[in-house]
Amino acid sequence: MLDVLTGFVGELRASGLPVSVTEAIDAAEAVTSIGLDDRRALRSALSATLVKSPEHRGAFLRVFDLYFSLRMAPGGHDDEIWIAGEGIDGDEIFVPGRQGSERQATSPQELREAVRRALSTGDAQSLFESAMTAVELFGAVEAERPVGVAYYLHKTLRALDLAGILEQLLAEIDGPVTADGSTIDPLERSMRSRELASNGDLLQEMISDEIARKLVDARGAGAMAKSMRRPLVEDIDFMHASADDLAQMRRAIYPLARILAARLARRRRGRRRGQLDVRATIRRSLSSGGVPLEPQFKHPHPNRPEIFVLADVSGSVSSFARFTVHLVYAISEQFSKVRSAVFIDGVDEVTAIFQRAASISEAIAEVGEKADVVDAHGHSNYGNALRLFEQRYGSTLTKKTNLIVLGDARSNYHAGEPEVLRSLRRRAHRVFWLNPEPRSYWGTGDSIIGEYAPYCDGVFECRTLRQLKEFVDHLA
Amino acid sequence: MSENSPFNDPANVKEALSGVGYLADDEIATVVYLAERLQKPILVEGPAGTGKTELAKSLATALSSRLIRLQCYEGLDESKVLYEWNYRKQLLRIQVERNEKELTIADDASNWRRIEDDIFSEEFLLERPVLEAIRAKDPVVLLIDEVDRVEVETEALLLEVLSEYQVSIAELGTVRATQIPLVILTSNGTRELSEALKRRCLYLYLDYPSQEREREIVLTKVPEIGEHLADEVVRVISMLRSLDLQKHPSISETLDWARTLVVLGVEHLDASTTATTLNILLKYRDDIDKAQREIARVSPAPVIN
Numbered sequence: 125m126l127d128v129l130t131g132f133v134g135e136l137r138a139s140g141l142p143v144s145v146t147e148a149i150d151a152a153e154a155v156t157s158i159g160l161d162d163r164r165a166l167r168s169a170l171s172a173t174l175v176k177s178p179e180h181r182g183a184f185l186r187v188f189d190l191y192f193s194l195r196m197a198p199g200g201h202d203d204e205i206w207i208a209g210e211g212i213d214g215d216e217i218f219v220p221g222r223q224g225s226e227r228q229a230t231s232p233q234e235l236r237e238a239v240r241r242a243l244s245t246g247d248a249q250s251l252f253e254s255a256m257t258a259v260e261l262f263g264a265v266e267a268e269r270p271v272g273v274a275y276y277l278h279k280t281l282r283a284l285d286l287a288g289i290l291e292q293l294l295a296e297i298d299g300p301v302t303a304d305g306s307t308i309d310p311l312e313r314s315m316r317s318r319e320l321a322s323n324g325d326l327l328q329e330m331i332s333d334e335i336a337r338k339l340v341d342a343r344g345a346g347a348m349a350k351s352m353r354r355p356l357v358e359d360i361d362f363m364h365a366s367a368d369d370l371a372q373m374r375r376a377i378y379p380l381a382r383i384l385a386a387r388l389a390r391r392r393r394g395r396r397r398g399q400l401d402v403r404a405t406i407r408r409s410l411s412s413g414g415v416p417l418e419p420q421f422k423h424p425h426p427n428r429p430e431i432f433v434l435a436d437v438s439g440s441v442s443s444f445a446r447f448t449v450h451l452v453y454a455i456s457e458q459f460s461k462v463r464s465a466v467f468i469d470g471v472d473e474v475t476a477i478f479q480r481a482a483s484i485s486e487a488i489a490e491v492g493e494k495a496d497v498v499d500a501h502g503h504s505n506y507g508n509a510l511r512l513f514e515q516r517y518g519s520t521l522t523k524k525t526n527l528i529v530l531g532d533a534r535s536n537y538h539a540g541e542p543e544v545l546r547s548l549r550r551r552a553h554r555v556f557w558l559n560p561e562p563r564s565y566w567g568t569g570d571s572i573i574g575e576y577a578p579y580c581d582g583v584f585e586c587r588t589l590r591q592l593k594e595f596v597d598h599l600a
Numbered sequence: 601m602s603e604n605s606p607f608n609d610p611a612n613v614k615e616a617l618s619g620v621g622y623l624a625d626d627e628i629a630t631v632v633y634l635a636e637r638l639q640k641p642i643l644v645e646g647p648a649g650t651g652k653t654e655l656a657k658s659l660a661t662a663l664s665s666r667l668i669r670l671q672c673y674e675g676l677d678e679s680k681v682l683y684e685w686n687y688r689k690q691l692l693r694i695q696v697e698r699n700e701k702e703l704t705i706a707d708d709a710s711n712w713r714r715i716e717d718d719i720f721s722e723e724f725l726l727e728r729p730v731l732e733a734i735r736a737k738d739p740v741v742l743l744i745d746e747v748d749r750v751e752v753e754t755e756a757l758l759l760e761v762l763s764e765y766q767v768s769i770a771e772l773g774t775v776r777a778t779q780i781p782l783v784i785l786t787s788n789g790t791r792e793l794s795e796a797l798k799r800r801c802l803y804l805y806l807d808y809p810s811q812e813r814e815r816e817i818v819l820t821k822v823p824e825i826g827e828h829l830a831d832e833v834v835r836v837i838s839m840l841r842s843l844d845l846q847k848h849p850s851i852s853e854t855l856d857w858a859r860t861l862v863v864l865g866v867e868h869l870d871a872s873t874t875a876t877t878l879n880i881l882l883k884y885r886d887d888i889d890k891a892q893r894e895i896a897r898v899s900p901a902p903v904i905n
């Protein structure tokens with residue numbers, strides 16, 4: 125057991141979780157007193173002692189599933205095997221003799237029918253069984269092939285046609301449910317479609333877990349963990365994030381913004397004393413015979429910076445721009461004023477959209493549709509965009525404005541016109557440039573960040589949420 | 601304490617807690633059990649209104665212990681966390697001494713030492729929650745609520761208590777715990793707590809409950825509601841929590857809503873009832889608008905985004 129635990133802790137560390145020696149010892153003690161019979165209890169025990177931050181939980185669960193799924197089976201029970209069915213409240217699902225041959229063969233048609241039923245009821249056990257059958261039928265997992273879970277997942281889902289089944293079920297929601305021809309209540313419909321979608325996600329997750337388990341069987345947990353290792357949300361690269369990653373990052377933004385806002389507010393309040401207030405000190409000194417015993421201080425001015433974000437929203441960097449704008453608006457009360465403009469080769473101010481829209485994410489979606497950012501070709505042209513920006517909005521920049529330019533400074537070999545940036549800097553308080561590319565790529569190919577750098581107060585590499593957070597912290 | 605530990609296994613914890621009306625899931629039960637076994641504090645984190653403080657209160661009741669509560673806020677300092685000298689009483693003591701003996705303190709060095717020993721004795725010590733919990737003779741549960749509100753420096757004051765169960769008082773020496781109290785810290789996650797603090801605690805993340813568990817909670821706390829309506833309430837709530845809102849409905853808001861529906865005599869939830877009572881669940885205008893649009897949506901929600 126100790127070996128497993130050491131390997132487990134090692135893998136957690138490799139995934140970026142800070143696990144101290146004391147915590148590892150605690151984990152060992154916890155495992156001793158909880159025993160190994162109950163997998164869920166074991167998981168709770170390990171997570172309570174090793175994982176001290178909600179952002180790390182995802183990584184923990186992934187590693188846990190790899191290390192503690194089948195490893196325990198041979199020495200433990202005869203043919204009862206621990207399987208985590210992350211169902212509703214994750215009830216333990218025991219599948220006796222899972223690898224036995226008594227399971228009768230299912231045809232693809234029967235399976236699809238079973239999946240349909242499982243999806244509409246949302247029953248964890250039947251979802252889980254369909255997931256296993258699906259992998260058996262369509263997955264054809266071969267340990268020797270050097271491909272990962274994603275490959276088999278894709279293959280299984282395509283053969284199963286999960287998207288098609290879901291679409292069909294969704295269409296049926298609107299069908300004649302009641303005999304008297306009255307239509308379904310919108311609330312009920314809304315709930316059902318949400319539930320279907322989340323059941324679909326659950327099934328997909330179960331299929332992917334099942335594939336992972338098969339691969340772990342064949343390749344060993346350590347090797348699998350290594351190939352499935354993924355960076356923590358904070359360390360995912362904006363430029364290479366998958367759709368899944370992006371969803372995860374979107375969820376991470378609000379907690380991040382909250383922590384950041386609390387810290388900025390606290391820091392501002394922390395500076396309790398301003399300059400010496402001579403008038404007040406002298407007035408006060410009258411009560412002590414003109415001797416200034418108690419110096420009085422002015423209240424510090426809450427110095428909230430003004431922000432103007434100018435973001436490149438062309439394909440290559442759009443997700444980075446979205447995240448940055450999202451974060452800036454999420455903590456906008458920490459700034460006295462936030463304005464934003466987007467560009468590709470044309471430029472358009474979008475502040476109004478943010479003021480009008482119900483939520484930041486909606487505003488960002490609207491920006492994507494409505495902003496008029498294409499001047500000629502629809503390829504980034506930093507020179508043209510900067511010049512247009514100066515013409516239209518240059519006069520509104522003041523000595524309080526922090527101008528933040530977001531982009532990779534890849535101008536498709538158009539003229540960069542850095543002198544425009546210089547004149548913008550003269551008007552503004554400070555100019556920062558955030559570049560989502562790794563520093564080592566800067567200045568290669570058509571990257572002209574080097575031309576702009578002299579006219580910025582700071583050029584920052586900003587590839588991950590962590591770096592973004594550090595920048596905002598530095599700014600306010 | 602492992603010999604006379606009140607719990608034999610996690611299931612035991614669950615039972616005891618449900619006996620006092622707190623429905624714990626397996627995770628909570630396991631962590632509480634471990635805290636008792638390993639004699640470690642529990643750090644409970646999670647969104648507002650998921651029953652963090654309630655857990656401590658219910659544990660105290662279940663263990664029939666006294667609950668000592670330290671509510672944290674910005675600017676909390678040593679004299680409010682650990683102990684303080686009752687200096688008015690000390691002054692009085694010195695004055696009485698002086699009047700009786702008609703002596704000035706400077707007259708007699710040994711006399712001064714005697715008074716000093718006297719005024720820095722337990723009689724003049726004001727116990728604050730942490731010291732009180734350490735010195736308690738009876739079993740206690742110490743709740744340190746919203747620990748993320750204090751500054752990092754104040755947080756450090758707690759470290760000695762959390763790992764050694766002792767408090768050092770400069771004039772009196774170290775006070776060790778006579779019995780290990782069960783310590784529960786809660787945090788809303790408004791800032792990262794220090795590594796040192798986290799390392800000393802078991803960590804429990806209390807998220808919104810599963811549909812199953814929330815349904816049970818609703819039925820326990822609002823028994824008049826009936827299974828059918830409870831089911832629908834919980835489904836609507838979990839739909840709302842899946843939306844991208846500024847503030848998701850908490851358990852207490854679910855319960856408020858359930859009670860309201862009972863008072864209104866609602867038997868079956870539909871779009872219009874839900875839309876008119878949404879303001880109980882959601883506290884931001886934007887959130888309410890968004891939820892209403894979701895409820896009244898004409899076409900089915902997009903499946904995969």
